[in-house]
Amino acid sequence: MCGIVGYIGKRDATPILMEGLHRLEYRGYDSAGLAVARNEKLQVIKTKGKVRDLERILPERIKGMTGIAHTRWATHGEPSDRNAHPHTDTSERFAIVHNGIIENAASLRTKLEASGVTFRSETDSEVIAHLLAASPADTLEDSLRSVLRLVTGTYGIAVLDAQRPESIVIARNGSPVVIGIGDREMFVASDPAALVRHTQSVVHLDDGELAVVRADGYETSTLDGGATAKTPLTIPWTDESFDKGEFSHYMRKEIAEQPDAIRRTLSGRLEPRFQTTHIGGLEMAARELLEVKRIKILGCGSAYIAGSLGAHLIEQLARLPASAEPASEFRYRNPVIEQDTLYIAVSQSGETFDTLAAVQEVKRKGGRVLGIVNVVGSTIARECARGIYLHAGPEIAVVSTKTFTSTVVAFALLAVHLGRLKDLSTAQGARLLAALQALPDQVATILNQEARIATLAQRFARHENAYFVGRAAGFPIAMEGALKLKEISYLHAEAYPASELKHGPLALISPETPTVIVMPRDDLYAKNLSTIEEIRARSGPTFVITQPGDPLPMPVDAVIEVPKSEAVLDPLLLNIPLQLLAYHVALARGRNIDQPRNLAKSVTVE
Structure with missing residues (x-):
């Protein structure tokens, strides 16, 4: 290629x-x-x-x-x-x-x-x-x-x-x-x-x-x-659509485009009359959807991570077992394709070879598969024949930003749709629809913090290793933050569930290894505070991504706050500062941000 x-x-x-x-x-x-x-x-x-x-x-x-x-x-x-x-x-x-x-x-x-x-x-x-x-x-x-x-x-x-x-x-x-x-x-x-x-x-x-x-x-x-x-x-x-306009890099332009990208993904898909969502591309009647007992999501790179968040959304809102798996490994384990399982393939380009091969394996064994893609008419879209187009607009930078966000929004639409068919109340549906509509403006307020995040990035850029931790849905955000940082800054970054830190990775914490803690103010907030204490006890720098509330009970190196949404949508907002952090670290290190070494936008080989 x-x-x-x-x-x-x-x-x-x-x-x-x-x-x-x-x-x-x-x-x-x-x-x-x-x-x-x-x-x-x-x-x-x-x-x-x-x-x-x-x-x-x-x-x-x-x-x-x-x-x-x-x-x-x-x-x-x-x-x-x-x-x-x-x-x-x-x-x-x-x-x-x-x-x-x-x-x-x-x-x-x-x-x-x-x-x-x-x-x-x-x-x-x-x-x-x-x-x-x-x-x-x-x-x-x-x-x-x-x-x-x-x-x-x-x-x-x-x-x-x-x-x-x-x-x-x-x-x-x-x-x-x-x-x-x-x-x-x-x-x-x-x-x-x-x-x-x-x-x-x-x-x-x-x-x-x-x-x-x-x-x-x-x-x-x-x-x-x-x-x-x-x-x-x-x-x-x-x-x-393919011009950088006033921006120095396509990645920065696409980060800025996220409020509009979210609006396009939501457009025509909210159904306030019944406090649910309307997704015409699913082409699955309510009866067929109610027959689904399990959902498996397939993707590579950021698409896989978005799928992990999608699985969390579906489990929380629709109470259906859901999981994500790297598409690149799926067909090589001779997967059991179940008739009551709905498979979802995620790919920005719609051309990712590993994901396409996984789709073909599911279809060959008689499974049902939907696509979540951005490019109309792409191979995976045509192979799946039904699913959700993101309508995020063209994404030129090799790394995914606005399409990652739009993919999570698409999963939220699907999760609400499935939930309202099952046990999600009209009141819960109304709150979620209002939260979805509020997302573009909330993202815009986060983007206004760019100058402060850029200052923090200067400190981050001096290090060669970094760690990202989070719990529950915060862990996929930690994964995405680490992936973005290493993709474009070439700074080594790893993500772990915060609960796993003491089971090995804590050995690597030192004054030279900053840790980003993704910690919404949810039921696990107190446990995340304990994680911060564990890192501070080893003199590790701590950068906290959280939401407004009482001041942290211990000193940390930096706190970035994002607006509060419905709990299941909080991870989407917590991710935006990590995109800006990665961008500005790469800028400080003089990297080729839009075309990082050894990477390609659409991976069409195995």
Whole structure:
């Protein structure tokens, strides 16, 4: 992986390809390149580094009306000029860009080398270009079909033939590829974000599909050659949605957008007449929902942590057993899929490969699965067919902020809906609806504390290790706070249940290891005070995230207060200061906040 762009039409392809690459920079990458066809020859330029580094080495005249481009996130071979995409065959007739992993690349490479092929890179992707050159098929699409029958693994792929530049051929298995429909011009991308300046009408390929894209249209088919019918979808985002505006970083912009993101997630879904919520995308009648005896939530990274909070919400409000599990481990334990269990897949991008594989495992075994995703028309959304769209707007920074918050809000909507079907009273429903409506303004008041949090971050940034603790629903918030801090500041951070601190981690507490204590003023408040005393007794710095009330009975290094909500929604508000803390620690340490090292926004490989 990471990003694919393609263009075919009447305009010069190079500026469009470069613009698309810039749009995909948020996904994380280590090299970039493009290939443009002209006069039956390929012009290939690629380099290690950023898209701006590619711009510096582009010849003044690299022209052509058909081209493909790529940003790479290394899987096989270190980041380097020669490992950058596009890759070509020996004669430089075929160029390919590829997201995914070819699992049998080593054996294919051995066979090709035995036939006299010399490889120029260490990548798995290059084998595709050489296999295309060896194919006896008459058309590019048939050549690609024959190649893909030989490979094992995942791919989103675009192929260009210098001698037949009237088409780009694309294919998909486990890694997204979309077609953008223009006026006598067509676009290709791994993410609709690359296309929004030129079109809002897109076609998503499904796994096992191939498409021939020409300036005047496209044809889709299966790998066996059978025609398929596709319905274009409208991208709900505009080009302006992808600008940073007044902010220095996308992450900071997206933190600031959370009040509006929450409003969009709530919009049209509150039903005050019956003190419940309305979630049309569930497509499950009350009777079917009442048959559910257990809920299991699947996600990776922040999506898994949001799922942990979602499980807490569902258990508290609907009194249904609920749990969250990393989707990346789910299918490898040969899970028992129960007919009275509802599975929920969580993914901001809707393309996370591990989560998609978990969804397919549930469906293969006859289970019911819903999706909670942000990107309309994404693979997981289409695979699940029903669920909840976040409508949080595009999230460009690699780390999740507003989509994490909107995901928790979506779980709250679901929990209220399920609870009102069961034992949640109208009075409780009314309080929860009022609390949900109050969230945007409450988040805005927390954001007003940014200057003070930034000052605390300066102290935090001097350390190399930190700990986050919380109890009950506070523990997932501690997990999310630790994850954000290490993702973007590279400061080592770990999260523990506060009750587990004395069972081992306390050995690591020292004056050089600050601890963030997530402690709402709930039934466990007194126990959290005891945790603070345990840390202070070892001279550990303590930073407390809490709510207004009586002053703490002991001195601490800092207290950040957030507004009080309904108890089950308090964790959502307690998380906001931790986002700002991570951002300002990373800023103080001079990190690349929007594109942290080694990470990608959408993880489409296993």
